[in-house]
Amino acid sequence: MCCRLCGRPLTGADSRRTGLGPTCDAKLHPPGPDIRSRRHEVVQDALPGIDDTP
Template structure:
């Protein structure tokens, strides 16, 4: 039998501190960023939500208005 360990089936998470990849930190809180979108924007998901909150629901409210009938 072979005494070498079996390779892991699960892919490894990329290490943000790896020497081939420069460390990117959040511009607001300084935590290391690992997600592609977070690294591109320079903000983590929580800090991005603080700076860019979702829009309020401003759908027009419909209501009936009494008016004379148009011919």
């Protein structure tokens, strides 16, 4: 069985099941963005009635 995109022989079971080699599969289905790197601290006002002084 050969890759549907580039025609190279497929050797892995997952590759044969999908019909795409790992390199071609990565080209067609790139990984999603890493949302962990987008997190940031948010500055918020204290709730009314709550005294945050020691």
